[in-house]
Amino acid sequence: MKPLAVEVRNVTKKFGARTVLDGINLDVYEGESLVILGGSGSGKSTLLRHMIGNIKPSAGEVVAWGKSLSEMSEDALDEYRKSIGVLFQSGALFNSMTVFDNVALPMREHTRSNEETIRIQVLIKLEMVGLLEAAGRMPSELSGGMKKRAGLARALALDPKILFYDEPSAGLDPVTSHEIDLLMMRLNKVLGVTSVVVTHEMDSAYRIADRMVLLDRGKFIASGTVKEMQSSPDPLVHQFIFGEAEGPLTERRREGSYVDELLGN
Amino acid sequence: MNFLLRPIFILTTGVTGFVATTGAITNLILQSLTSSRRALLSKQGRRLGWENLWLQMVRVGVRSIPIVALVLFCIGAILALQMAPVLSSFGQQVMVPDIISIAIFRELGPLVSAIVLTGFAGASIAAEIGTMVVSEEIEALEAHAIEPIRFLVVPRIFATTVMMVCLAVVGSLAGILGGLFVAVFALKMNFQQYITHTFDVLLARDFITGLVKAGVFGAIISALACHLGLRVTGGAQGVGVATTRTVVLTIVSLIAVDLLFTTVFYIVGW
Numbered sequence: 037m038k039p040l041a042v043e044v045r046n047v048t049k050k051f052g053a054r055t056v057l058d059g060i061n062l063d064v065y066e067g068e069s070l071v072i073l074g075g076s077g078s079g080k081s082t083l084l085r086h087m088i089g090n091i092k093p094s095a096g097e098v099v100a101w102g103k104s105l106s107e108m109s110e111d112a113l114d115e116y117r118k119s120i121g122v123l124f125q126s127g128a129l130f131n132s133m134t135v136f137d138n139v140a141l142p143m144r145e146h147t148r149s150n151e152e153t154i155r156i157q158v159l160i161k162l163e164m165v166g167l168l169e170a171a172g173r174m175p176s177e178l179s180g181g182m183k184k185r186a187g188l189a190r191a192l193a194l195d196p197k198i199l200f201y202d203e204p205s206a207g208l209d210p211v212t213s214h215e216i217d218l219l220m221m222r223l224n225k226v227l228g229v230t231s232v233v234v235t236h237e238m239d240s241a242y243r244i245a246d247r248m249v250l251l252d253r254g255k256f257i258a259s260g261t262v263k264e265m266q267s268s269p270d271p272l273v274h275q276f277i278f279g280e281a282e283g284p285l286t287e288r289r290r291e292g293s294y295v296d297e298l299l300g301n
Numbered sequence: 302m303n304f305l306l307r308p309i310f311i312l313t314t315g316v317t318g319f320v321a322t323t324g325a326i327t328n329l330i331l332q333s334l335t336s337s338r339r340a341l342l343s344k345q346g347r348r349l350g351w352e353n354l355w356l357q358m359v360r361v362g363v364r365s366i367p368i369v370a371l372v373l374f375c376i377g378a379i380l381a382l383q384m385a386p387v388l389s390s391f392g393q394q395v396m397v398p399d400i401i402s403i404a405i406f407r408e409l410g411p412l413v414s415a416i417v418l419t420g421f422a423g424a425s426i427a428a429e430i431g432t433m434v435v436s437e438e439i440e441a442l443e444a445h446a447i448e449p450i451r452f453l454v455v456p457r458i459f460a461t462t463v464m465m466v467c468l469a470v471v472g473s474l475a476g477i478l479g480g481l482f483v484a485v486f487a488l489k490m491n492f493q494q495y496i497t498h499t500f501d502v503l504l505a506r507d508f509i510t511g512l513v514k515a516g517v518f519g520a521i522i523s524a525l526a527c528h529l530g531l532r533v534t535g536g537a538q539g540v541g542v543a544t545t546r547t548v549v550l551t552i553v554s555l556i557a558v559d560l561l562f563t564t565v566f567y568i569v570g571w
Contacts, residue, residue, distance in 0.1 A: 088444050117446035124444075128437035132429075142445045145452075190445075 038065040041198055041230050046096035047086055049079075049254075056082045058254035059096070064198070069224045069231040071241045073276065074251035075285065080234045081125075083251065084202055087232065088122050089113050118146055121191030121229075125202045127183035129175040135162070135186045136171040142193040161189040165219060181212035188219065198230040199223065205240045217243045238279060250276060252285075322550070326524045329450075333458050333524075336451040354456040361422035361457075361523075362464025368421070369414045369468050370475040376409055377401055377479025385488050394488065398498040401480035406503060406511045410473030411465075412559055415518035418465060419551045423526040426457055427547035430530025431540035439531070449531070457523040465519025466512050473511065506571045514562050518555055525551050 044062040048055065056079045064070055064087075074080040085091045086098050089105045097104045100116050108116065129138050139158045143149060149157070162168045165185040175183060184204060191199060204220065205213035217240050224231045224244070235241055241248060242262055249259040250273055258265060258273045265277055275283030380401050388394050430453060433439050442449050477499060484490040526547045533539040 085440075090440055090443050114446035114448075117444060120444075122441070122444040124437045124441055126437055128441035130438055130441070131432075131436065142447070145445070145447050190441075193445075 038067055040064070041066045041101065042087055042232075043099040044083070044087065044096070045099060047083070047093040047098065048095040049082055049086065049091070050094045056254055057086070057093070060251075060254070060256065062249065062256070064230060064232055066197075066230055067224075067228050069221070069244050069246045070233070071245035071248045072232065072234045072251060073236060073238075073241060073248055074234075075236060075276070078251045079254045080251050081202055084200055084232070084234045088120060088200055089117060118142075118194050119197050121188075121194070121196035121199045123184065123187050123191050123199065123201045123204060125206055127175070127180075127187035129178075129183060129186055129190070131175050133174075134171070135167065135173055135175065135178070135189075138175070138186060139189045139193055142190065146194060157193075158189075161192050162186075164192065165189045181208050181216070184208065184216055185219070188216075192223070196229060198232065201231065201233040201235075203235055203237075204233060205235065205237045210239075213237070213240060214243075220244055238277065252276075322525075322528075325528055326521070329454065329524050329528050330458065330520060332450050333455045336448055337455050337459075339451075353452075354459060357456045357460035358464055361418065361426075361461050362467060365418055365421040365464075365468065366471055369417050369472045372417055373405070373410060373413055373472040373476040374479035374482075376413060377405060377476035377481075378483045379479075380404060380409075380476075381480040381483035381488065385483075394490070395494070395498065397484055397488065397490070398477075398480060398495045399502040402477055402499045402503050403507060405476035405480075406473050406507045408511075408559075408563070410476055411469040411511050411515040411518060412555065414468040414472040414515065415465060415522065415555050416552055418461065418468060418519070419522055419548055419555070422461055423522045423547050423551050424544050426523055426526035427530040428540055428544045430527055431533035431543045434531060434533045435536055435540060454523075454527045454531075457527060458520055461523040462516050462519035465515045465522070469511060469515035510562070510566050510571055514559060517558060517562070521554055521558060522551055525554065 040063055042064040044060050047057055047060045049057040060083060062072075062083075072080050072083065082091070086093055089098070089108075092106055097106050099105070103112070103116075105113060105116065129135070130141065133141065136158055139161050140154050143154045143157060147154075159168060159171070162171055165188050167182060167185050167189060170178060170182060170186070175186070178186060199220075201220065204216050208216065220231060220233070221244055223229045231244065233241075233244060245262055247259065247261060248265050249256050250265070251257075252272065258268055258270060260268070265273060268274060268277070272284045274280070275285050381397055384397050384400055385394060388396050388400075430439075433453075439449050439453075442452055481492070481495050481499075484495050485492050529543045529547045529550070533543045
């Protein structure tokens, strides 16, 4: 068994009266490629935000290499954040800086390297994601796919041990999306970076996943390899995996009475 | 019943809102101080970012100099024109420079520059930070272990504080010039006499009270703008709301703080 990188232990998150995560347990092993599946609003992005230490759970804890994030000091949490990379859904590039400066920022902030070393490092990262020619451009001049790649280059800036991806293929055409998937696989297989991917794109998930978990209404309802998930007897899992329009997921939406809603009852 | 309770309700929400915002602003300024201390003492390569600070100073300060100078020049001129007839009726037209210099250095220089800077810097800071919240940039900073307070708030508060003091000096001088212009060309006063009166009446404490106020105004402008910017929710509309609220709240707070300071200076006898 590979060593554990990140463990999510009994994490519950409530926003007001709404429970978004309900007692989640998840282990992420070093070097694996884990896909967290779930429909819109299932809580998967919230789970990701817990794992990167941006939000604190209402109950439970996230443990990284044996240390609980909620008990860490600010400095220790910063150290953890320096050892991970995050690709946000929109790329989340800093719009006031060029692509080059975006990738250089974490290095300038957290290392004592001189500008020349940083320049070379940045160009290496940009080459890895195939964006060398766009180094001098502003984020507003990039296409959606290029923004994602630039975001990925920035996430790679400090040579992270784990990469978290929030919906990497959202809003991309199938070809670009495939390209990003290949990039993610290369980072995982060649550099040995642990991947945690949040997505609802099944094509992409099949390509990249060593292991999958399915999140529904704040709870995990299934986990396993691609094959295991595909042969799951649970109709809910079956519907999600095969993207069927009829099934328990869609039945549930019809429970609230439409007629009552219209009549204002 | 409702009609009786309504004013009470409005009053209580007003008071709680005031207390909450004041608390949040003070907290933000304190956090900025702790995080600058951490940045200065840190051995992990975490820095204050002097280039960034410089950029902000140019952005908030340098570009607003012409407007501040123009506005205060006009105010100086207006004051001279308004004062002259009244003072002449007492045969005291020669006191025009005294009144103008005290009014400008102690009060109008800092306050008017601060109001101009609110429009210039406050609004743009709120809009900028608000947009960064909306486009996940703040979250990305946190995920890269770059504290938004240190990276965004500290340089802005510092830049507006320093530049506000400079602006108040420039603005006050422009105000004196405006008065001088009217006095010499319209009121036919002696140039030399005006200058002598101006510098005779001004005491060190007049400069100091003016500049202390200016510094505090500067801190308030960006602390409020950053606070409201970081609180933005709900996309483009939220950014718009934050910008408007920043301008209105800042101008009200500037005048309230000004009143507070002036009262204190009055009691102390400064």
